[in-house]
Amino acid sequence: MSSPRLLSRSNFVLYASGTWRYLSLSTGAITAATKLIHKYSSNNIPAFGKEHTRSYQRFKKMDTPLDVFQGVKDRFHGVTVDGNQQDIADKAQFCEKLHKSLDFWRENKNRAIWFHVYKKQADWVPILADAGFDFHHARSGVVTMYIWLPKDESNNLPSYAxxxxxxxxxxxxxxxxxxxxxxxxxxxxxxxxxxxxxxxxxxxxxxxxxxxxxxxxxxxxxxxxxxxxxxxxxxxxxxxxxxxxxxxxxxxxxxxxxxxxxxxxxxxxxxxxxxxxxxxxxxxxxxxxxxxxxxxxxxxxxxxxxxxxxxxxxxxxxxxxxxxxxxxxxxx
Incomplete structure (x- = not known):
């Protein structure tokens, strides 16, 4: 139901005073707020895309061999692989690189491995599932799959929202x-x-x-x-x-x-x-x-x-x- 432009106007009126505390309902206050709203009308607000895209948290990139998926390591010694950052020719190449990557991550004692798989990479999903990955959550256009590698440690990954x-x-x-x-x-x-x-x-x-x-x-x-x-x-x-x-x-x-x-x-x-x-x-x-x-x-x-x-x-x-x-x- 929401409109990005309406939201932007609301945010500006709230933040313009630097606080959310009480504002007296006087003629002057109404006039001032109305001027702010007109000043930041839809004609003055940059256009937004129709689809809201949520970004994932970024961490430090890992140093990995060329035949291993490039990912970022988090503070829990997990690895996140973003499908949009990978150069894969076909499913056969993906499957081969996945198994080499899993061997590398196990030897490196990484814990949770996360894959962000986008709609255009949907044929990766059954390959990941066959390799032991499970579904964690999905958003518009992307599904996140994971695998827990440690054998001597129980899986304590948090549930999605x-x-x-x-x-x-x-x-x-x-x-x-x-x-x-x-x-x-x-x-x-x-x-x-x-x-x-x-x-x-x-x-x-x-x-x-x-x-x-x-x-x-x-x-x-x-x-x-x-x-x-x-x-x-x-x-x-x-x-x-x-x-x-x-x-x-x-x-x-x-x-x-x-x-x-x-x-x-x-x-x-x-x-x-x-x-x-x-x-x-x-x-x-x-x-x-x-x-x-x-x-x-x-x-x-x-x-x-x-x-x-x-x-x-x-x-x-x-x-x-x-x-x-x-x-x-x-x-x-």
Missing amino acids: HTLVGVGGLVINERNEVLVVSDKHAIAKNIWKLPGGYVEPNENLVDSAVREVMEETGIRTTFRSMVCLRHSHGGNFGCSDIYVVIALNPLNLELTRCEREITRVKWMPLDEYFCHPEVLDASRLFVRTYLDYQKRGLDFTCTNMMHALLKKEYQLYYVSQGKDGNQQVPKV
């Missing part, structure tokens, strides 16, 4: 109305819920909530607070599921329904929301939890951090004493 992550955007305006939608393809028809959806690859939770709310309702938002999360099992593709509720401040009030996925969208008064028969108890709990945080002056916030060793940015979510003690809490 087994949990899906979704977000719900809890948006309350100054009129004490909460933003709600009804999904076109919902299991239970006509249920009012928070707008939201799945987090995209390489997308932060807050960015995802901002994007989903914008796509489904036309409401532009900024981060206010984390609220809570729900963890369940047996979801799509047999995965577990984490659903994170994120409170957002609205920057506009005009609704634009996503006709593809949403049947209804509205601003619902809080007193109606808490007793409406088409609002689930869990959804009511999400809002009550957020209002309780505000009443007690708690700020479940988010800060950008940098990992000291990996030199990678990450987001830290934590509860602190709210700085905005003057914010009005809706009475219901």
